[in-house]
Amino acid sequence: MALFASKNKKMLVSMIAAVAALAVFAPMTASAKQYVVGDENGWTKDFDYTTWTAGKQFFVGDSLVFNYPAGKHNVFKVNGTDFMQCSKPLVGAPLTTGSDEIPLKTTGRKWYICGVSGHCSSGQKLVITVLDGSAAPAPTPTSPSTGAASGSIISAGFAATMVVVGVLGMFM
Ligand SMILES: *[C@@H]1O[C@H](CO)[C@@H](O)[C@H](O)[C@H]1NC(C)=O
Ligand SMILES: [Cu+2]
Numbered sequence: 473m474a475l476f477a478s479k480n481k482k483m484l485v486s487m488i489a490a491v492a493a494l495a496v497f498a499p500m501t502a503s504a505k506q507y508v509v510g511d512e513n514g515w516t517k518d519f520d521y522t523t524w525t526a527g528k529q530f531f532v533g534d535s536l537v538f539n540y541p542a543g544k545h546n547v548f549k550v551n552g553t554d555f556m557q558c559s560k561p562l563v564g565a566p567l568t569t570g571s572d573e574i575p576l577k578t579t580g581r582k583w584y585i586c587g588v589s590g591h592c593s594s595g596q597k598l599v600i601t602v603l604d605g606s607a608a609p610a611p612t613p614t615s616p617s618t619g620a621a622s623g624s625i626i627s628a629g630f631a632a633t634m635v636v637v638g639v640l641g642m643f644m
Contacts, residue, residue, distance in 0.1 A: 504533040506573075509598060514539040515547065515586065517594035525598070531605040535575045536598075538584070542570030545586045545596065549574070555583035555599060558592035576602045 507528065513519050515538040538547045546566035548554075554561055566587050567574070576582070579602050586596035 504535070505531075506535050506537060508537045508539060510539075515545055515596065516540060517545075517586065517591045517596040519595055521595065521598040525600055528600075530576055530600050530602045532576055532579060532602055533605055534602075535573050536584075536600075538567065538572040538574070540570055542568060545588055545591060547572050547574070548585050548587045550583045550585055552581065552583055552599075555585060555597060558585060558597065560585070560587045576600075578602065579604050 507530070509515050510519055510521065510524055538545075546568045548560055548564070548566045550559075550561050560566075574584075581599060581601050584598045585592040588596075
């Protein structure tokens with residue numbers, strides 16, 4: 473604590489208090505998100521889903537919704553090989569309702585393509601990486617509001633923060 477000049481202490485404590493407040497309120501905003509694939513463009517060909525995923529973080533518990541006119545497209549969950557080759561899986565039926573919700577239940581890479589001939593190769597393919605919601609979101613440390621950190625992590629962080637605030641208070 474002696475590292476900090478006296479005039480800086482007040483500012484430091486204010487910052488810590490702000491972090492503590494964030495830690496308290498973050499769990500109220502961090503909840504399962506429903507991502508509409510392509511937003512208002514929906515699930516369609518000639519759309520860049522790589523750009524759509526840029527900057528988004530998908531966590532276990534979130535879900536994807538594929539919107540399209542039923543009968544015009546469909547949704548196959550495939551592996552990385554089929555994704556790259558735009559080939560439909562040999563087994564398994566596609567989703568076809570036109571409003572297909574897929575819960576993201578596990579971590580890792582997930583690949584989806586449209587099985588209508590020529591659509592996948594025209595860009596109707598989506599790859600995402602699903603992250604563990606209990607881990608801190610590493611790629612965007614400056615925007616904690618976008619992360620879905622677990623309550624236990626937040627509680628531990630909050631407790632540690634309060635200890636630091638308490639210790640600093642003794643030196644004020
Ligand atoms: C991907 O799935 C296809 C069937 O759709 C299968 O033939 C292939 O072996 C799988 N590849 C991997 C790497 O699992
Ligand atoms: Cu299609």
